[in-house]
Amino acid sequence: MAQLSTSCRSGLPLVASTSRPSVSPVYINRRNFTLTRAQTQDAQGNTEYAAEEVIFKPMPAGEQQLEQVQTAEMNSPDVDDSFARLNYHQDSEVGVNEQINHEYSMSYQYHAMSNYFNRDNVGLTGFAAFFRASSLEERNHAQQLMDFQATRGGRVKLAALAAPPSDYNHEEKGDALYAMELALALEKLNFKMLFQLHEVAEKHNDANFTDFVEEMLSEQAQGVKEVSDYVAQLRRVGKGLGVWEFDKIMAERATTMGQA
Numbered sequence: 001m002a003q004l005s006t007s008c009r010s011g012l013p014l015v016a017s018t019s020r021p022s023v024s025p026v027y028i029n030r031r032n033f034t035l036t037r038a039q040t041q042d043a044q045g046n047t048e049y050a051a052e053e054v055i056f057k058p059m060p061a062g063e064q065q066l067e068q069v070q071t072a073e074m075n076s077p078d079v080d081d082s083f084a085r086l087n088y089h090q091d092s093e094v095g096v097n098e099q100i101n102h103e104y105s106m107s108y109q110y111h112a113m114s115n116y117f118n119r120d121n122v123g124l125t126g127f128a129a130f131f132r133a134s135s136l137e138e139r140n141h142a143q144q145l146m147d148f149q150a151t152r153g154g155r156v157k158l159a160a161l162a163a164p165p166s167d168y169n170h171e172e173k174g175d176a177l178y179a180m181e182l183a184l185a186l187e188k189l190n191f192k193m194l195f196q197l198h199e200v201a202e203k204h205n206d207a208n209f210t211d212f213v214e215e216m217l218s219e220q221a222q223g224v225k226e227v228s229d230y231v232a233q234l235r236r237v238g239k240g241l242g243v244w245e246f247d248k249i250m251a252e253r254a255t256t257m258g259q260a
């Protein structure tokens with residue numbers, strides 16, 4: 001087969017140049033590029049084709065996106081006016097806002113617990129530090145979700161938070177175990193909500209969203225296990241001296257969380 005001069009319109013050579021015995025060029029139009037081929041015949045009279053020129057045309061495929069970007073309004077609350085939005089379903093956007101509210105609610109709840117254990121007549125400062133660090137951690141999760149929402153061109157909508165209880169003493173269980181059991185219930189609820197969020201992401205074939213939620217799910221699974229262990233251990237130690245000793249473990253854990 002004769003070797004042909006080949007170069008793309010950008011000027012980059014594709015094949016080394018030789019003579020051009022082409023009979024007639026054949027143009028193959030595809031969605032994003034045009035392939036120009038030279039038609040030749042070998043000694044047996046068989047027709048051969050050789051690539052001559054490839055012209056990549058990215059813009060026809062991007063026309064829809066270009067129109068959307070050019071017509072988008074500045075500073076508009078309308079999600080349709082996002083510059084970045086692509087394959088981000090409204091269900092996903094709503095789900096992320098709901099999860100932001102839940103993470104904030106957990107943060108609020110843990111903050112209330114922290115302040116209970118910091119009372120002068122409770123004095124479990126390790127528990128206070130642990131729940132303060134937990135509150136910041138949940139607040140940070142809310143921030144991660146808000147950043148994701150912004151990245152995908154969604155709009156963050158904050159909702160009202162319910163006031164958490166301020167007292168956590170329990171006659172039978174004592175305050176430490178009672179608060180930790182409540183924390184476990186919240187962590188498991190959060191785990192369940194993240195699974196539901198993942199279902200939304202999968203339903204709309206949003207690989208970026210599923211990937212993001214999967215990372216949160218992994219961390220949440222660890223959180224559920226950690227708090228489950230604390231519940232089991234607090235059931236063993238009782239309400240008095242055991243809890244006072246356990247408070248030191250909570251203080252150490254809070255320091256680690258602060259460094260994470």
Ligand SMILES: [Fe+2]
Nearest residue numbers: 103138141190
């Ligand atoms: Fe969280």
